[in-house]
Amino acid sequence: MRIILKPIVNSLNFIRTPRDLWRAWRGNIQLWANLFVIGWAVVFMLWQGAGFAVTVGTVFAIWAMLAVSLNLVVGFTGLLSVGHIGFFGIGAYSMAVLSSNPEYEQLRTEALTTFAWPFFAALPVCVLLSGVVALAVGVVFNRFRDDIYVLVSFGFAIIAFNVFLNARSLTRGAFGIHEIARPQIGGWTLNGELQFLLFVLAILAVVMLIAWIIVTSSFGRVLTAIREDEDAIEVFGYQATQYKLAIWVISAMIAGLAGGLFASWTSFIDPFSFILLESILLVSIVILGGLATIWGSLLGAMAFVLLEEGMRFLPFLPAEYIGQARQVVLGILLVLLMLFRPQGLVGKYKL
C-alpha cells in the first residue's frame, strides 16, 4: 500500500495552500489548453443533444482506455506495436461468446457455442485471456526490436482478424454475435446509455490510475530507460526483456478490458470492428495526444473522437458527397496537427 501511495503523496508535497496550486497551474499552458478543449467538448455535445453526447462519450472512453494502454507500450517503453487491436478483439469476443443470449442464438442458422455468463463473470476472463495471449506472443516478440517489432505486431493484427473471421464455431465468422449482455449489479441492469457511460468512465479512471502508478514507480523508470537505451540499462543489471514482457502483458490486459466493455456496449460485434486500420487509428491517437503521457492519450482520444464526430456537423452540399468530403477534411486536420505539433498535443517526444 505504501508503494502505491508514495508517488501520490510525493507529487502533492509541493502544494500546501490553494495559492501554491494556482502558482503551479498558472504557467501551464498545456493544462489550460486541455481544460479548454474538454470544456468546449462537453458544452458542444450537450448543446447538440444529450443522447448523442452520451454515445460519443462512450466511444471516447473506450478509445481512451485503448490509447492509455497502448501508450504504456509505445510511449513509455518505446515498442511501436500496431497489433493492439488484436487484444481489443480478443476481449470483445471473450465477452461476446461468454455472455451472448443462448435463446436468441438458437434462432440463428449457424450454431454457436453459448455460455450465458453474466457480464461481471465474463469481464475478468476478457482481461485474463488477453493477458495469456499477450504472454504467449510476447515471449516471441521480445526477440525483436525497433522496425522488426512493428512488422511482427502487424502480423499479429492480421492473424487475430483472420482467427475472428474463420474460427466460425466460436465466433460465428462474418455474421457476428448478437445480444451480448449488459452489466448487471444485483437485479439492476445497466441498460441506459448514461448509466453505461458512467460505468465506463469509472473504469477509465481506474485504468488511468493504474497506468499512472506504473509510470511513476521505479518499474516505470526502468521502462523509460529501456526506451532511451536498452543496452545501457542491461549493463546496470536489469533484465530488459522481462520488463518489456511485463508491460506488454499489462497493456494487453487493459485492451482486453476495453474490448469486453465495447462488446457489451454495442451488443453486436463482427470481425470488421477489429481490422488493422483501427489499430493504425489507435497509434495515430497515441501520437496525436503525445507519447509517454497518460493525460495526452486521454486528450488524443478526445480530440480524435471530437474531430471525427464533429465532422457530422460540417454542412457539405450536395448531400451525395458528404462522406468523402468529411474524410478529406479530417485527413487535412490531422496532417496539419502533425505538421505543427509533431510531438502531439501535450507530448514531449517525437516518434
Place this chain on the structure above:
Amino acid sequence: MTIGYFRQAFVIALVVLVSIAVLACGSIGGGASSESFKIGVMESVTGPGETYGNVAVQAKQMAVDEINAAGGINGRMLELIVEDEKCNAQDAITAYRKLTDVDGVKIILGTSCSGAMLGAAPLAEEDGVVMFSGLATNPDIANAGDYIFRTSMSDAQRGIDTGNVLWSDSIRNLATITEATDYAEGVRRTSVEQFEKRGGKVVGTERYASDVTDFRSQLTKLIGESPDALHIAAQSEFTGGTIIKQARELGFNGPIYGEDVVVGATALEIAGDAATGVKAIIADLDPANSKAQEVLSNFMERYDYITLRWYLGSAYDDVYITAECLKQTDDDQDADGFRDCLYDITWSGTIGSNYSFDGNGEVVGLANVVVEILPPPDRSEDNLGYKVLGPAPSE
C-alpha cells in the same frame, strides 16, 4: 523557450478556430426549416460498402428532388439528413444517435451494410424508430424487430434460388469459393443448404479475406476435386473478377456461378473474356418495366454512371414508399403510424409490382433472375454486359 510558447499558443489558436468553425457550422446545419418532413438516411458512403452506400444516397436524393419538384408531400417538402455508417456497428450507433437525438428524426432509411443494421436495430427497436433498408440482405435482419423493414431480398431468398438453379442445370458436384464477409457468407451458406437439400454434393469449400489478390493455390485445390461447377460468393468486384480470370487461367472449363458482384462493371473489366458465359443469380430490374427504365435513364443523366441497378431501384422505391406513408400520416414524428402504414402497403415501383411486407418486415412478391455474361464485344452500357435468361426456377 519562447519558441515553445509560440508553438503552444499556435496550437491553442488552432483548437479555438476549429472549435468555433465546427460550432458555427453546427448551428447553421441545425437551422433547417420546420416546414419540411425530415427523414434520416444512414448509408456506408465511405468504408467497405461505399459502392452500395453512394448509389443508395444518390438514388434517394434523386427521388427526393423529384418529389419536391412535383410539389412535395401534402404541400410540404421532403428533406434527407445523410449520415455515414462506415459499414460497422460502432459508427452505425453513433450515426443513429446523431440522427435521432440531434436531428430528431423518427424514420431512418438505411443501412447499406447488414452489420451496421444489426448494430443500430436494437436501439431503433427500443426507441420506436423505423429503420427501412433497401440494401441490407443478412437473413438475421428478419428477426431484428417490429420497426425494422427492408425492400432488399434476404440472402436466404438468393440462396434458395441459387441452389435451385444449380440443381436444374444438372450440377451435382459443386466447389465454392467465398469472401469471408457477412454478405458473401450468407449467399454461400443458403445456396449450399438448398443445393444439398435437392441432393447435390459440395466437394470443396474455400474462403478468403477481402484484401487477397492471388487465389491460384485455393483454386488449384478446388479444381483438383473435379467439380461440375464453381460457385463464387464475393463481396468486392475486384476479387470476384480476379477469381474468374484465375480459374480460367488454371484450365477450369466448367460453368461458373455467382451473384451480383461478379457481373459488376469492375469485375467484368478484370475478368475480360474469361467471364463470357458465367451465370449469375441476381436481383435485377425487369427490362419490361417502363418505370425502371425511366428511373435508370434519369439516374444516368444526373450522375453519368449506373451500377448496382437493382439496389439503385430499391433505394429509389424506398423514398417513394416513405412519401406515400408520410402522405397518409402527415407527421414525420409518428413512427408507429408509419410502421403500420408499411405493414399495410402494397407497392408497384422500380423493383417490381405488387410487393408488400410480411410480419417480419421482409419484402414479399419479388424474385431474383438468372443472367448470363456476354462476350466482351457484345457488352455495352445498356445491357451491363449480360442478358437476362429469366426468373430463377422454383423447387
